[in-house]
Amino acid sequence: MAAPAPTAPAPTGPAPTAPLVEAVGLARTYGSGRSSVVAVHGATFSLAEGQRVGLTGPSGSGKSTLLHLIAGLEIPTGGTITWPCLAGAPLRPGPVAVVFQAPSLLDPLDVVENVALPLILAGVGTSEAREAALAALDRLDLDRLADRLPGELSGGQAQRVAVARALAGRPRLLLADEPTGQLDHVSGTTVVDALLEVAGRTGCGLVISTHDPAVAERLPEGWVMVDGRLDGSTGREPGQARSCSP
């Protein structure tokens, strides 16, 4: 299948200070031949620090794949994606953090160990990582759960811990893949509150994929995925921002 011309979403709202991600004609196809599935098709966009995006679309439209491409968890099969302000170091653990839809805490580690793990993987000392993890938990009012095991948490608590884990490393780009998908309304609201609060406080970029309109409405920008195409989205045209914040 030939890739269509890349879209260049028109910038709206306050201009972000620096581009974190730039993609041109980004594509991801699974399989080959007749059985191939095009998950993302010709997506062109940029993401900047401080930008908060709600990525919506029906199930199977490619939202998760797009987030995974942005996080570097998937390798594109077409187009290019770059992280101009994040070059020189691994994306994860580091400047990019992901909150997954499914439970993603490690069962054998307690809450604080789960939260500290990305920091330790990034080379932070154990004690320092633990302190940072406790601080992250404290920020989300989860410090009382520090010693619990994932199996002893409710779904909402587990997802908030996952948010805390994502935040503990002070990411510059936070990606949340349907973080409320398996939660009830109250728990989901708490998780989104946490994400927005942290993004607002730290100034990191934030993309939340969701098919819950109520969640999308809480974000200043909205990108829509339909059949793998990024459509009607907001964002910055690639190449417009030129200075990276420290």
Added chain:
Amino acid sequence: MLALIWARGLLLRRWPRLAAAAVGVAAAVALLGSLGSFVSSSKATMTRRAIADVAVDWQVDARPGTDPVGFLDDVARHPGVRAALPVGFATTTGFAATTATGASGASVGASAGSDSTTQTTGPGQLLGLPDGYRSTFPDELRDLAGASSGTLIFQQTAANLHVGPGDTIEVTLPGGASARLTVDGVVDLPQADSLFQDVGAAPGGQPSAPPDNVVLLPAARWHQLVDTVAVAVPGSVKTQVHARVDHSLPADPAAAFSVESGRARNLEVALAGAGAVGDNLGAQLDRARDDALYAQVLFVFLGLPGAVLAGLLTAQVASVGRDRRRREQAVLRTRGASTRTLLALAGVEAALVSVAGAAFGLGAAAIIGRLSFGTAGFGATTGSAVGWGAVAAVTGAVIATATTLVPAWHDARSTTVAAGRTSPLRPRSPRWQRYGLDLILLAGAATVFWLTSRSGYKLVLAPEGVPQISVSYWAFAGPALLWSGAGLAAWRLSELVLGRGRRLLTVLVRPLAGPLASTVAATLSRQRRTLARALVLTALTGSFAASTAVFNATYRQQAEIDARLTNGGDVTVTEAPGVTPPADTAARLGDLHGVRTVEPVQHRFAYVGTDLQDIYGVRPGTIAARTSLQDGYFQGGTADQLMQRLSSTRDGVLVSAETVKDFQLLPGDQLTLRLQNARTKQLVPVMFHYLGIVKEFPTAPKDSFLVANDTYVAESTGDSATGLFLLDTSGVAPPTVARAARQVVGTSATVTDVTSSRKIVGSSLTAVDLAGLTRVELGFALALAAAATGLVLALGLAERRRSFAIISALGAGRRQLASFVWAEAATTALGGLAAGAVTGWALSEMLVKVLTGVFVPAPSHLAVPWVYLGTVVATAAVAIAAAATLAARGARRPAIRTLRDL
């Protein structure tokens, strides 16, 4: 319908789990089936061996007054009888011989003339053998010297009378008649016990020993001498018919005994009181069937841990998938599945595993049986073959049910849907831990061991040295309790160390995990139950492999020692009674190709009180090394220590425990023996000093004997002649050296070799060749070691693919991911192998100790097959390394793909 859909789904999507469980079940089934094949082949060996050991199948005693010709005809025509010959037995009042001084030997009674002495004996037996007897019953007599026909004299009688071929003896018969006979040959009577049995007497009413004085004559000559006596003193002469019967008997000793004893009883009925059957073949088969029963228990006992391990392995494999099964069950329950439906679906899995496992297991057992034991059947009879096969298959089904259906039933009854979606990481201690079952089992093992060891069961020797085994079956409980107790104790200990010793664990895993050490240690600690199970499985497999290998190696070692003990050396040259070998015999034997050393040993007889015993004159400085004397041959010191004592005490003597008890001897006590002076032929008292106890000695009889310095014996008897030469063949085949030795010593000496002795020593049980079973057991142990380590680790790691994918998604590098994998592998392997080594050592010690009865002689130390044990460790290490490498590679797979697939 649902069951079919479920079965299809399992076969298509969960086949690795099913295959792994089926392999575990197949291993148990194959091991049990192989044991059945082995027991069946060993029973057949026992039957063959029992039959081969019998020189004369039946000795049919004719009642006085019976027509001998008609009686012989009745026996010969009886169904199943292949050959029948009449043998005459006549009681003599004594034998006498007059010999010139200078001949060697010992005498019962002797009077000396100026240049000659006359020896006399007490009552004896004069046998009349018909033509063709030697060829019909070749094992009844063994030629030692001279001709093999004519007037033959029993070797002990020849020794008593100091006669050999060409000498003249005088026989005195009841009523006073006497006759002079010229000795044509000296023979041994290996089956003297049965030959002189009191046919028809109750088992306890048999004479304690056969007669010492026996002369055998051709039937015609015998009739010339005794026919008149038979009339004058009727009770002194009798006729027996010796018969050889059809040996096509069932392979199972019990069935063979039943058939054979039935035939013997049938003959007695047919003879209508005219005769009684001395059923030697039946008696031998009777002993063999007892041995067979014991062998069955023993070999099943030795192999059973393997089947249990296979069951545990299957349980471990099944438990690895339990979380996923729980989640599947939770999904089904949310869709409205009832407990019955859940159990039915679990039953489908159990049935698939059972059928596949039993089919593969029985097929493998048939192949193993054919290759190792020469039989693809699982039993000696059709019934037992079907029984073994059924037991093996049912065991497989039980394992599959216990590992799949029971946990599903437990989960369905006790786990909520929500709980089913998660796995418990803070589980309560299991009941057995709370109640201290492991400690109870270990205490039980120690108690049983103490009780059974204290009772001192061991080989019970019949009066004339027919070894019979008498071992307490209760003793089996000791090793069984130890094995299970040690397994549970290893579990408790590993949970304790993993749970409470996280700091220690952090230090230990740091070389593998670096900065991640504390996180990895936390992971290991929280998964301690899973890890403990894998570790215990490794430990139990290791201990099974170690104890089986050590037991089998010790068994082989003792069989070799037994053969050497019986034969004396690799090759043994025994001079015939009355023959003095040339002085350079030792040197000429030493010059033979392949002979490393020649150890000369004097063999004499000495009276200890009224008891005539063999006395061996040895060179204590060299015999220990040249004949591999074992510490177990002696009591109160090692072989070296006692030989040193003998060396430093010129008139020292080692005696049997029975002699020590009879004479209340203490070390250093003076003991007066009577030995024959070579010149005067008179028995002279010789003073010795008691130094210690000897239980076994090369070529010595199983009952009492003495060991002393050869220089002192030679000096005391005026005779330095050597009767025995023990040759060490430095790796050259003993039969080859034996053939060469025969060329040197001619017909005056008997030459035997250890290779041939191996085939004739021991009971029917120890004659069973364990090589096939050893190969099978050790092969299974090796396979189980690989499975218990590599397969279990691989499955465990595969089950945690999601965790590794999450860690990867969080940004872990390859080395960081690998550190989780390798730390788990190292914990399981090192902990399991260490626990296995300790348990294996303890189990080996206990097994050898409690099964002392099957070792002849008792081992003084364990034989450790280091090469095999090294192979087990290497196999486990390779399996673990392979599993960890595959898991580490799998963890590098794009995390999102893994998370999506899972």
